[in-house]
Amino acid sequence: MSHSTPHPAVRRAARVLALVPALAVTTIAGTALAAPPKQWETGPSVSPLYVIAVLVLIPLGLFVLITLLVYLPSMRRTESYRPGEVWRGEPTWFGGPRDGIDSVDELAPTAAGSGAQGTARGGTSGHW
Numbered sequence: 787m788s789h790s791t792p793h794p795a796v797r798r799a800a801r802v803l804a805l806v807p808a809l810a811v812t813t814i815a816g817t818a819l820a821a822p823p824k825q826w827e828t829g830p831s832v833s834p835l836y837v838i839a840v841l842v843l844i845p846l847g848l849f850v851l852i853t854l855l856v857y858l859p860s861m862r863r864t865e866s867y868r869p870g871e872v873w874r875g876e877p878t879w880f881g882g883p884r885d886g887i888d889s890v891d892e893l894a895p896t897a898a899g900s901g902a903q904g905t906a907r908g909g910t911s912g913h914w
Contacts, residue, residue, distance in 0.1 A: 792800075867873060 867875075
């Protein structure tokens with residue numbers, strides 16, 4: 787079995803033939819040439835300035851507002867971590883005791899989840 791590449795002219799012709807149906811469909815299905823019904827009222831004309839404001843300025847303003855709302859918290863002049871420095875933040879235990887990690891040492895062993903005399907079991911068995 788041989789894999790010979792087709793001639794460049796054959797490849798170009800195949801590309802053109804692949805585009806012909808797409809071009810034909812888009813040109814044939816152009817704008818509708820039908821007139822609107824006579825019962826429809828003609829709407830008031832809209833100024834170009836109004837169109838620019840609605841289609842350009844309002845979306846641009848929303849884009850700028852959302853961008854500022856995203857970046858403003860990081861623009862504060864507070865002390866932050868810099869690469870190479872020692873991390874000075876306190877560790878966080880999500881879902882842990884409200885008083886922090888130090889409160890675990892103050893709890894009784896059963897309250898901390900160790901069980902009485904080490905008989906409690908956890909994991910997938912679900913026996914405590």
